[in-house]
Amino acid sequence: MKQLLGYILVAASFSNCFAQTTPVKPCKVGKDAPAFGFWTWGANTSIRIYILKSDFGDDELTYLLKPIENWNAVGIATGSGIKLDYAGTTRTPLYCQNCLTIMRGPVFNKAKRHATELQTYSAHSNQIMTWAHIVIDPVITNPEALINAIAHELGHTFGLIDCYSCKAKSTVMNQFKTVNQPNEMQGPTACDVAQVSAAYKELAIRVRPAPIIVEVDEGEPVDDDTPIVVRKP
Ligand SMILES: [Zn+2]
Secondary structure: OOEEEEEEEEOOOOOOOOOOOOOOOOOOEOOOEOOEEEEEOOOOOEEEEEEEHHHOOHHHHHHHHHHHHHHHOOHHHHOOOOEEEEEEEEOOOOOOOOEEEEEEOOOOEOOOOEOEEEEEEOOOOEOEOOEEEEEEOOOOOOHHHHHHHHHHHHHHHEEEOOOOOOOOOOOOOOOOOOOOOOOOOOOOOHHHHHHHHHHHHHHOOOOOEOOOOEEEOOOOOOOOOOOEEEEEO
């Protein structure tokens, strides 16, 4: 029986956010709002978040939890019904349903400026994730940059897509300018909230297929933001 393993490679794009949840003007995709339709958690679920114990120091836990709190703060506003619950540390990456493991790994690609990666799997081969791993390259050591990276990756898990053309600080999905440099984005902007809200309104009507682009034989991720599928024997 074959399994599908989807990888979303994420340039923890180097950019900022505000805590407001109501846009003062309509959000325009590509200008100040990211598109949606990517992998996402199922609506109205509690996601258990684990941190790989050996990968992070105790002093780093605070920085990992901050963006989780910020996304939880807009949980009602997005209408997703998703609650991110920090469940503690783990010794190994987890593959349980609605589980997210935050870990480190060698995912840095200088040319593509990738320093983080989101790995995920859909049991039903659609856009709904069964489990996910956020992988942070050891090159990210700056505490603020760590917060920014997690905030961005969490945005992906709510279905948001990178928006490199968006204005700086307009969305948490904007591109980072420099690896390991803070971009002041600690959580979703008002336009991010609006887009996640739209994403879950659509999800209530239809579930998109898994955003699959490429199939390969082994787990060699493609060095761009394209999600790929890895078939296992
Ligand atoms: Zn990204």
